[in-house]
Amino acid sequence: MDVTNNSTALPNQAPTINFTKLPANLRVHKAATSLNFNIKATDADTTIDKNLTTEFYLDTGGGFKKITSFTANGTTYAGVLPAINGTVYAIKINKTSTLIPTNVVSFKLKAVTKDSGDAKGENVVNLSHYNTAPSITISGLTTDQKISKHDSTFSFSLTPSDSDTIDENLHVELYLVIEGKETRVNNFTAGGAEITDGNLAAKSNQTYNIIIDKSLPADNPLLPNTVIFTAFSVNLSTVLGSNGLS
Structure with a gap:
């Protein structure tokens, strides 16, 4: 079958x-x-x-x-x-x-x-x-603020911040624009710590009290009539945030 x-x-x-x-x-x-x-x-x-x-x-x-x-x-x-x-x-x-x-x-x-x-x-x-750009806020300084030429220093506070939680550590630099010439501020104190290379390793959302000695650099012993101050903050991916006052 x-x-x-x-x-x-x-x-x-x-x-x-x-x-x-x-x-x-x-x-x-x-x-x-x-x-x-x-x-x-x-x-x-x-x-x-x-x-x-x-x-x-x-x-x-x-x-x-x-x-x-x-x-x-x-x-x-x-x-x-x-x-x-x-x-x-x-x-x-x-x-x-x-x-x-x-x-x-x-x-x-x-x-x-x-x-x-x-x-x-x-x-x-x-x-x-x-990558979200960081931001930086400045307090203690205002636009057109008068700073005495006879004072050897001037001070203010700044707070860098970044909404990206991965960017807890931020790099901050300070600049003065004097008569059209931008000058990096290499020597200052931040939260009581001496900064001598212009690089502030900052924490996001932490406020730092900044003191700048006006006699530095040596070729600008006194500030002129008008100064533009700028602070830059950079995060891990080198995205820049800034704030400036004149």
Whole structure:
């Protein structure tokens, strides 16, 4: 007796990949040293496709380029993750200025997964690359304020701030514009500390009492009739904020 097998092979079902966690508000700070996200690759063919070949790509403006090194759940991979079907992985990519240049304001992240039958699934997300400029407030000085030429010093307070929590440390510089010539103030005191190189390593939202000796530099022993004072604050990604009075 002939037995006819009428069974037919089921078609291969393509896998899918999803981002289960992304940077907050889809924003990555320019000073961040890593790009972190979670993914999960799944395939309905669980018997055959227990592992799914998974890769990641970035497009910063010149097309997608493969990420050749990353960690997944703490283990380092050279560009290819043999993801277990249905498992969530925490991905960490070392973020360098070569990988994502600081002048890039947005970029695309793509995750691609492939099963044993070469069927693919992918997911793309757009991320912004941001850095908020710091600001600096000055108190104790006002526009057109009169400062006696006979006083050897003048003082005021300044408060640098940056809304980006990553930028806790700020760099502050002071300048005087005397008769059209900008002069950096290298010697001053800030919160009682002597500054001799013009660089104040400041904390965001902290107020500093500044005292400037008017006899420095030596070629300007007395301030002229009109002076423009400017303070600059710079954050980790060298984005500049300033405030000035004349």
